[in-house]
Amino acid sequence: MSLLDELYQDLILEHYRRPRHHGELAGADVVQEGINPSCGDELTLYLKATDGEGIAVSFEGEGCAISQAAASLMSQAVTGGTRHHAAELSAAFQRLVRGEKPGLELGDLQVFTGVAKLPARVKCALLPWKTLDEALARLDANGAADPAEPAG
Ligand code: ZN
Numbered sequence: 001m002s003l004l005d006e007l008y009q010d011l012i013l014e015h016y017r018r019p020r021h022h023g024e025l026a027g028a029d030v031v032q033e034g035i036n037p038s039c040g041d042e043l044t045l046y047l048k049a050t051d052g053e054g055i056a057v058s059f060e061g062e063g064c065a066i067s068q069a070a071a072s073l074m075s076q077a078v079t080g081g082t083r084h085h086a087a088e089l090s091a092a093f094q095r096l097v098r099g100e101k102p103g104l105e106l107g108d109l110q111v112f113t114g115v116a117k118l119p120a121r122v123k124c125a126l127l128p129w130k131t132l133d134e135a136l137a138r139l140d141a142n143g144a145a146d147p148a149e150p151a152g
Contacts, residue, residue, distance in 0.1 A: 009114075011069075011073075011108060011111045012066065012111055012112075013065065013069070014069075015073055016065040016068050016069040019069075019071070019072035020072045020075060020076045021057060021058040021059065021072065021076060021079060022059065022060065022072065023060060024058065024060065025046035025048055025057070027048060028046035028047060028048045029047060029048050029049050029139055030045075030046075030047040030048075030135045030138045030139050031044060031045070032044070032045045032047065032135035032138065033131075034128070034130060034131030036063070036067060036123045036126075036127045038120070038123050039064055039067065039123065039124050040064075041061070041064060041067035041068075041127050042063055043059055043060075043061035043063070043067070043128055043131050045071075045131045045132060045135050046058045046059065047132070049143070052082070053082040053083050053084060054080065054082055054083075055081070055083055055086060055136075056080070057075045057135075058075055059075055063124070063127075064124055066112075066121050066125050067124040067125070067127050070112065070126075070128050070129070073108055073111075074128040074129055074132060076108075077108070077109060083136055087136060088104060089109070090132055090133055092104035092106060093106065093112070093126075094126060094129060096109070096110070096113060096116070097113075097115045097116050097122050097126060098116060112125050
């Protein structure tokens, strides 16, 4: 089995064909664009603050199977959790695809372990997480600027 075959594992192809949390998120607090010029991957990430410190994420995009499956698995992993957990997962995922120890239980996200061996694909897998980091930073900035925003 080639390295590329190994990379395109069933779970990645499954999420590419039937992405979860796909489409615009009504009432999103942040809409963040992300691009990976080296592959041509494009992503629009929708981030919404929910009760307490919770968040919900969805996405739309076009690009390779790795980038789109990563966006689907990322949205699934962080939706329903806290902002803090999302930031921790993001840091751990970035360590994983760089071939380092993630330092956190990553569950399904571990299917991207093989990406570390293909430097050209690392940016594809990182695109949704980098975009999430930017969106979370903007959400924090929004919260600080507009404390009067109704909680829902
Ligand atoms: Zn790509």
